[in-house]
Amino acid sequence: MTTDEKTTREKKTETRAKENPPALGVHGAATLAAVTVDACNSQLREEDGFLGDRARRASFFEGLERWRSVAGGTLPRFGDTPTGELSKACIDEALAEGEPHEQALVHAAMEDYARDLAAVLRRLLRTKDWRGTERIAVGGGLTAGRFAAIAVARAELLLRADDIAVELRPIRNDPDEAGLIGAAHLAPSWMFGSFDDILAVDIGGTNIRAGIVKLNLGKADDLSKARVRSFDLWRHGDDDTGRDDAVERLVDMLKDLIGQAEKEGLKLAPFIGVACPGAIAADGSIEAGGQNLPGNWESARFNLPAALWDAIPEIDGHETAVVMHNDAVVQGLSEAPFMQDVERWGVLTIGTGLGNARFTNRERPGRTGKAEGGEKDGKSGSRKKGDEKKG
Numbered sequence: 001m002t003t004d005e006k007t008t009r010e011k012k013t014e015t016r017a018k019e020n021p022p023a024l025g026v027h028g029a030a031t032l033a034a035v036t037v038d039a040c041n042s043q044l045r046e047e048d049g050f051l052g053d054r055a056r057r058a059s060f061f062e063g064l065e066r067w068r069s070v071a072g073g074t075l076p077r078f079g080d081t082p083t084g085e086l087s088k089a090c091i092d093e094a095l096a097e098g099e100p101h102e103q104a105l106v107h108a109a110m111e112d113y114a115r116d117l118a119a120v121l122r123r124l125l126r127t128k129d130w131r132g133t134e135r136i137a138v139g140g141g142l143t144a145g146r147f148a149a150i151a152v153a154r155a156e157l158l159l160r161a162d163d164i165a166v167e168l169r170p171i172r173n174d175p176d177e178a179g180l181i182g183a184a185h186l187a188p189s190w191m192f193g194s195f196d197d198i199l200a201v202d203i204g205g206t207n208i209r210a211g212i213v214k215l216n217l218g219k220a221d222d223l224s225k226a227r228v229r230s231f232d233l234w235r236h237g238d239d240d241t242g243r244d245d246a247v248e249r250l251v252d253m254l255k256d257l258i259g260q261a262e263k264e265g266l267k268l269a270p271f272i273g274v275a276c277p278g279a280i281a282a283d284g285s286i287e288a289g290g291q292n293l294p295g296n297w298e299s300a301r302f303n304l305p306a307a308l309w310d311a312i313p314e315i316d317g318h319e320t321a322v323v324m325h326n327d328a329v330v331q332g333l334s335e336a337p338f339m340q341d342v343e344r345w346g347v348l349t350i351g352t353g354l355g356n357a358r359f360t361n362r363e364r365p366g367r368t369g370k371a372e373g374g375e376k377d378g379k380s381g382s383r384k385k386g387d388e389k390k391g
């Protein structure tokens with residue numbers, strides 16, 4: 001199917017519900033249970049584009065490619081593999097165990113990236129919405145690599161050398177899971193009184209994840225013990241797909257998870273929390289920022305939450321509620337229980353673009369549990385559908 005044919009098909013099959021779904025909360029809301037969202041999806045421009053592009057995932061690999069060209073010849077651990085196809089594990093191995101020239105090459109790319117990241121943060125922290133930020137959680141797939149974690153730490157040192165006292169800390173949950181766990185913070189806590197698990201969706205520029213999140217409210221009522229019970233991942237970036245096909249595939253993923261929950265006897269809440277790139281309007285439409293998604297997700301006649309509710313109107317006999325927010329916001333929400341020792345904090349997500357959000361903590365009446373903020377949980381790594389993280 002050609003691009004023109006796909007566009008025509010999407011216009012003919014604009015996805016919207018036959019009725020309006022029930023209103024549990026406002027999509028893209030500024031006030032949530034744990035935090036106020038001061039800003040998200042901030043776009044800083046420079047002469048040749050967006051400043052944030054200097055710190056996206058691709059920029060690190062572009063820097064690594066430049067240094068490979070300078071080095072010349074074939075480096076044993078990289079061989080003839082194109083730079084963009086190098087795995088994070090391969091780069092980490094070269095950094096830790098490679099020959100001096102291989103280690104130097106990775107260090108050079110890390111330093112370039114750290115300086116670009118520090119430049120982006122320096123500008124961001126000068127904006128009105130980000131002033132007074134005390135700590136920033138840094139997430140996204142790139143940060144799963146040790147080389148990236150070191151580059152982020154180096155960026156913090158560069159900022160501190162300029163008397164900008166801000167902490168940069170990696171998001172403690174696995175990159176595949178943070179956006180799913182954060183979705184539990186989109187609903188009011190009273191909704192989960194009779195349920196143990198929720199459905200969550202994390203939509204990115206190359207991947208769509210759908211999973212079951214175990215709330216573990218009996219262990220911690222601030223959701224600090226929430227864990228991904230199982231998830232399914234589809235790399236839509238590898239497929240030549242359109243918007244309506246992507247929504248259909250997502251619905252199938254969610255229905256499979258509902259079936260799994262029924263077989264396992266799980267008490268699944270009638271709630272779907274969705275993380276999606278872009279500026280999310282109160283009605284669930286995407287006002288801007290959906291350019292990396294397959295097809296036109298910014299159409300005035302397309303509404304993802306309504307489409308999901310239309311396809312899954314009830315869960316276990318209860319009417320479904322769907323709430324959607326910006327993906328960086330939702331990833332950041334997974335860190336909310338561990339940010340109680342600061343007042344103002346933010347999140348960066350390093351991926352196809354550079355997602356960002358800034359928060360101010362709110363007083364949460366009725367909450368007795370408080371997470372410990374210092375230690376980083378051990379990573380479980382990516383897990384296939386059906387696997388549950390211990391703890």
